[in-house]
Amino acid sequence: QKEVEQDPGPLSVPEGAIVSLNCTYSNSAFQYFMWYRQYSRKGPELLMYTYSSGNKEDGRFTAQVDKSSKYISLFIRDSQPSDSATYLCAPSNDYKLSFGAGTTVTVRA
Amino acid sequence: DADVTQTPRNRITKTGKRIMLECSQTKGHDRMYWYRQDPGLGLQLIYYSFDVKDINKGEISDGYSVSRQAQAKFSLSLESAIPNQTALYFCATSDTRGTGGRPGELFFGEGSRLTVL
Numbered sequence: 001q002k003e004v005e006q007d008p009g010p011l012s013v014p015e016g017a018i019v020s021l022n023c024t025y026s027n028s029a030f031q032y033f034m035w036y037r038q039y040s041r042k043g044p045e046l047l048m049y050t051y052s053s054g055n056k057e058d059g060r061f062t063a064q065v066d067k068s069s070k071y072i073s074l075f076i077r078d079s080q081p082s083d084s085a086t087y088l089c090a091p092s093n094d095y096k097l098s099f100g101a102g103t104t105v106t107v108r109a
Numbered sequence: 110d111a112d113v114t115q116t117p118r119n120r121i122t123k124t125g126k127r128i129m130l131e132c133s134q135t136k137g138h139d140r141m142y143w144y145r146q147d148p149g150l151g152l153q154l155i156y157y158s159f160d161v162k163d164i165n166k167g168e169i170s171d172g173y174s175v176s177r178q179a180q181a182k183f184s185l186s187l188e189s190a191i192p193n194q195t196a197l198y199f200c201a202t203s204d205t206r207g208t209g210g211r212p213g214e215l216f217f218g219e220g221s222r223l224t225v226l
Binding site: 004006008031032034041042043044045046049088090092096097099100101102 | 113149150151152153154157199201211212213214215216217218219220
């Protein structure tokens with residue numbers, strides 16, 4: 001079993017829709033929870049960073065962590081075509097990250 | 110200029126050839142990593158280096174070797190390339206000294222696409 005499981009997708013949504021992305025993990029020692037965004041032919045870039053359970057908002061993006069159920073979510077409100085990318089969840093223990101396989105999202109104009 | 114630079118960006122080679130992928134960074138970070146990305150598998154860690162004298166194997170190190178020539182340079186070698194090493198390879202850096210970035214945050218290069226025929 002993989003240490004991090006991510007909903008596989010792909011997802012295709014109309015502009016303005018809410019996008020929900022989910023991951024589960026098995027290692028209870030993970031302390032930091034990140035979402036990376038990767039555009040086609042580019043390296044991943046950090047999108048959201050959270051520490052401990054709860055919600056964190058940044059503009060149209062909300063990251064949610066539930067450590068008791070080992071569940072990580074990312075919500076994108078009012079999705080835009082520029083949000084079309086692959087999203088990777090990445091829980092971390094110290095300075096080693098484990099990545100989910102990624103979910104590719106396409107937002108249709 | 111990019112903070113994390115990978116060369117070459119694209120390479121096509123034949124089975125059995127030796128290949129080196131190079132990575133250099135101007136971020137001043139102490140830690141460097143090599144990842145491999147395959148469709149449906151996400152990013153898998155090949156090797157990581159916490160400083161020049163500290164090299165560690167990741168999840169999928171077989172068939173690969175690395176060299177940390179300086180704090181800013183970390184190269185990945187395939188001694189005898191095989192077709193199932195065809196993938197997108199990423200170099201990444203992180204900082205543990207509080208000079209930039211948060212714990213666990215990685216900064217990636219733009220990737221090196223390797224095709225082994």
